[in-house]
Amino acid sequence: MSSSALQLQHSNYNTFIEFENGFEYQGERLYSIIFERNKETIKVNKEKFAVRNLQKIFNATFSISPKIGFQAMSLRDLSAETGLSMGGLYSSIASKEAIAIMVKDVVAIVCDEIVENSMAKDDPVEALQTIVRGYLYSSTIMQSWFNFLYFETKSLPDLEQEASKNLELEQVTAMAKILRNLKPDSDLDMEFVATMAVSLIQERYVKPWKHHQPKTTVDQYAVDCLALIYKTIDYQID
Amino acid sequence: MSSSALQLQHSNYNTFIEFENGFEYQGERLYSIIFERNKETIKVNKEKFAVRNLQKIFNATFSISPKIGFQAMSLRDLSAETGLSMGGLYSSIASKEAIAIMVKDVVAIVCDEIVENSMAKDDPVEALQTIVRGYLYSSTIMQSWFNFLYFETKSLPDLEQEASKNLELEQVTAMAKILRNLKPDSDLDMEFVATMAVSLIQERYVKPWKHHQPKTTVDQYAVDCLALIYKTIDYQID
DNA sequence: GTCTATATTCGGATAGAC
């Protein structure tokens, strides 16, 4: 119980709806956070205007770039899609590259929080639930953000590229650790199992053309993922 | 036995080495095939020269583009890396876009062959082996090609983008079909299992920075994948 | 805070000499 008293309220969830209600990285709040973190490079001073523009810019980016790629998206495309002029764009962002970096920053914050929340659980079953559901739900709400970072990591400067890859490694490492706690005596390669689990979760945001449409709900998908993991490591659920 | 007599010799394999020996899409042979298929748009007439240049061009593309992305790679970058001049490049390829299209064509041929070979097997256990090992081994030998298509599908014209996505769907569909043959009475969602399997295979060529280095061999990885699949569908191997 | 207009660089592609 020790550390669990310190947990954020939204670190306990068993359904998507429940998670979504406590998830702060969405809506205007999200863009406020981005604004706060990038005040120095954003020329617009009033939060009200900056937030509105950032919202337009990211929406436009996530509308254009999945179709043709970030590098092929010109700022003129972005200007047309946002309704802002070239000058208007540059008053809200430092450069084109800055867009990609901001995406990376936001996703990094969210990913860290997922791992943190999970690591705070003493019970490995709860910990597994938390990381799987947390990752799946977060990347559902922020689908465009996760998808963008996945495919556009190459568009980042070397340092941020490294950071982006590490996000994934941390998920795998954390999950493998939990799995070892669940079955301390197993001689299975838990890194392998965790790799499988992570890539299964990524499937949803990486290949929306395959999953996004009808088929299964996120909650069902979460159940399926967990069941598959338990089966793989021969863990009997009560 | 009926159809298995018609199979290509290299459709029977149980190890990477064995597969590699019968795999024709590598070395000079590969570039001969590309040359034959693109004679009309390649200005160089002598196969000897064309093959040598194509080899340089694809090697350079696979060296530069994973780091910065295909769109960010300029033909001047390519010129520097290949040692060919701008004019020299354009005598061997029709355009920059043509490079991406040729990659897609080659990968499509290989993927089709994997599915074909697998579908030719009457025994579902053999069929599963064939598709899993075929996909894994092919994408190991042609790692750069598969990786490129995965991340640069966006750089293709709409029509080829569609074709590229279909390649993946065909793998999943084929694998799901085999799994249903293996366990006809199971009420598991075999599309889900196949999706998991395919994304596990893709892991290797999609994230080489995670897997390529030391760790497990391809053969071990194949065994692990197959074991995981069997476990998932509760199939007892003899 | 947002626009228009423009500076400047760099991209893909081609023509024509060798």
Add this chain to the structure above:
DNA sequence: GTCTATCCGAATATAGAC
């Protein structure tokens, strides 16, 4: 068959008016 030289459009980014 390959190279050099060059065209031309398009890209990022900025200056300064409103």
